Amino acid sequence: VVLEKLQPCTKLRKLTIAYYGGTKFPTWLRESSFSHMVHLDLDNCQRCITLPPLGQLPSLKDLCIRSLYAVKSLGLEFFRDAVSEPFPALETLEFEDMREWKDWEFPLDVANAMFHRLCKLTITSCPKLAGKLPSYLPSLEKLKFQKAFPSLSNLRELYITRYHGRVLIRESNLPSSLKILEIKDCFELQCALDEEENVNDNIRNTGLLKELTIKSCPMLTCLSARGELPSIPHHFTLHNTGNSDIPGKVVSGLLFPFLKKVSLFANLRLLFISCFEKLEALPNCFHKLASLRCLFIAGYPNIISFPEEGLPPNLTSLELGGTNICKPVFKWGVHKLSSLEELTVCRYQDVESFPQEEIGMKLPSSLTQPMIENFPNLRYLYTGASDTSTLWPA
Numbered sequence: 001v002v003l004e005k006l007q008p009c010t011k012l013r014k015l016t017i018a019y020y021g022g023t024k025f026p027t028w029l030r031e032s033s034f035s036h037m038v039h040l041d042l043d044n045c046q047r048c049i050t051l052p053p054l055g056q057l058p059s060l061k062d063l064c065i066r067s068l069y070a071v072k073s074l075g076l077e078f079f080r081d082a083v084s085e086p087f088p089a090l091e092t093l094e095f096e097d098m099r100e101w102k103d104w105e106f107p108l109d110v111a112n113a114m115f116h117r118l119c120k121l122t123i124t125s126c127p128k129l130a131g132k133l134p135s136y137l138p139s140l141e142k143l144k145f146q147k148a149f150p151s152l153s154n155l156r157e158l159y160i161t162r163y164h165g166r167v168l169i170r171e172s173n174l175p176s177s178l179k180i181l182e183i184k185d186c187f188e189l190q191c192a193l194d195e196e197e198n199v200n201d202n203i204r205n206t207g208l209l210k211e212l213t214i215k216s217c218p219m220l221t222c223l224s225a226r227g228e229l230p231s232i233p234h235h236f237t238l239h240n241t242g243n244s245d246i247p248g249k250v251v252s253g254l255l256f257p258f259l260k261k262v263s264l265f266a267n268l269r270l271l272f273i274s275c276f277e278k279l280e281a282l283p284n285c286f287h288k289l290a291s292l293r294c295l296f297i298a299g300y301p302n303i304i305s306f307p308e309e310g311l312p313p314n315l316t317s318l319e320l321g322g323t324n325i326c327k328p329v330f331k332w333g334v335h336k337l338s339s340l341e342e343l344t345v346c347r348y349q350d351v352e353s354f355p356q357e358e359i360g361m362k363l364p365s366s367l368t369q370p371m372i373e374n375f376p377n378l379r380y381l382y383t384g385a386s387d388t389s390t391l392w393p394a
Helices: 248-259 323-332
Strands: 014-018 039-043 062-066 092-096 120-124 142-145 157-161 167-170 180-184 191-194 211-215 222-224 235-239 270-274 294-298 317-321 342-346 369-373 380-383 390-393
Parallel strands (some): 062 092, 092 120, 120 142, 270 294, 342 369
8 A cells, every 4th residue: 555655756777676565566656657767677466466557657767577477478468558669778688586487478569579688588487487478579689488489680799508309409590690608407318500501601600609517417428420520719618517417428519529629719718628527538638728817626636647738838827626536636737837827736636745756747937926825734845936935835
């Protein structure tokens, strides 16, 4: 009753309604007189069953709708009274924790006129959503979503979380503008990129990706069904923190065959691989990744084989975690990395001094930012050049 009786100034630019206990939003929010409103946040109004006709707010740029548990459908009332162009200024739209939301209905007469300025769309923790999404979003650059998605010609960033299917998407359905793809917490996913047979290579759109990240997808056994990984110019992250029983042969089968095709990784600058407990060997082709500058490699307690040729020669930043990866790297000779500037070493269990001069270990003279952490048995640190080193108690 109190909220209904309020008479906010019509020049209001930002409004948040949180923990409202009614079943309907106040009638004054249904009026188009709030022509100056730019930001609207509806948060934890858990008994509201419908949304007001927000599409008629001409200046609204940011709309966040969160934890409206009673809303089951977004109907035409969401757009009502917007004669020709619903949400004419909207740039950011976020739906989060809409537990009962199942479908979204759009006015057919303005299907290609709404959301034409929308740059960022987020839909997370909406487990029952199964209906259609807006298919014409010409300005969309960033999409964060939990399920399958429409083809969006200008999309630059795509974040997929908690998708429940076994196969994610066909490569030809990815927009050619896509630069960043992150797949996270998809616990049933087995194949990331699928494709129909006889698809022309010219319509495969993954060749221009700059960053590909796959995290916590423990059932994943195949990155690309056609046996080829797209060319990735800059960053690649493969990280698993889910099922610790994922076989080492599966992990190596995901990435290492592709690393042998060095031409695909000619421009790769960052590689992050971690947390595969049963992996026993690293690929013999690491040293061929000449463009690689940053390497993070950790979480391999059962590594028993290290490539004879060692690590990529032009690294400027290296982070190692775990005794079984640290020991062979230092035995190979980290001082060979003549461009290395940053070195981080974690969880090295068996050493009392660092660097280990007893095995002839040296650090590169180019190093400017060494960092060590979690050395439980460390007693001494050596500083300075190897011929004039100083021993300090740790």
